[in-house]
Amino acid sequence: MLQKELRQAKAIENVYNSAYWHLAQKDYTLAEVRAKLERKTENQDWVETVLADLIEKGYIKSDFDFAMGFAESAFHNEQGKSAITRKLRARGVGQKEIAEAIEQVMYDEEIDQFALAESRLSNTFQNFHNTTKEKVYSQFTTKGFSRAEIDHALSMHPEKDTLRSKLEVKAEKADLSKEIMKLYRKGKGKRVILNELRKKLIDVEEFDNLIDQLEEVGDIDFYQTCIDVLAKKRLDIKNGAGKSKAYAYLSGKGFDSDQIKEALNPAD
Incomplete structure (x- = not known):
């Protein structure tokens, strides 16, 4: 589906207005705001001027600060660090900033990925009668947990003996x-x-x-x-x-x- 063509900015004020409007909707990364403004105008000087001004005024967070806030929220929602990394990279945040932010949040919040996986599994499944081993591993891998972390969480679950593979269910x-x-x-x-x-x-x-x-x-x-x-x-x-x-x-x-x-x- 083709994107609707935007009315192009005739003055730098139009670029400012576009930036303010988008930032009022939700937090965007620097890369995301840049992409939106570049659709609004081909004048790269206007784009860079607006971005620099909004960064200085605090309207746009640095990649590190954005990644910090994103990681804090994601960890509180029991997501693992690989999922956080994947989502931040998709939003244009640099790998260095992502790694440093995640490390800082894990240190500040005393995040233990094994305990996090255990908590998420316990909160998600009272028992495993309506799922399979493959589905659990797939779901938790998508949520950012490693095989070792998932294995640990399963070993601690009181209903672990009810978990069956697809083959076992079929059998x-x-x-x-x-x-x-x-x-x-x-x-x-x-x-x-x-x-x-x-x-x-x-x-x-x-x-x-x-x-x-x-x-x-x-x-x-x-x-x-x-x-x-x-x-x-x-x-x-x-x-x-x-x-x-x-x-x-x-x-x-x-x-x-x-x-x-x-x-x-x-x-x-």
């Missing part, structure tokens, strides 16, 4: 029978199915019992699936080398030796 909701059938239909053998379920953190305590039940009702037939998988691969199994290659392939798919031998020797 808790999983239907073991349906998950087995999904993998079976992809041509996986029993061993690979079990390994993949474990990787997904799905409870496999009833795995063997469910496999037996599914085989009894005819939903699963690993012998036939092994034959079908081999047929799709179209390997030459007429010689020993071909059979060895096929055996390794089918074993990698999770089929056991009896199933593989039957697939390799269907006439026996």
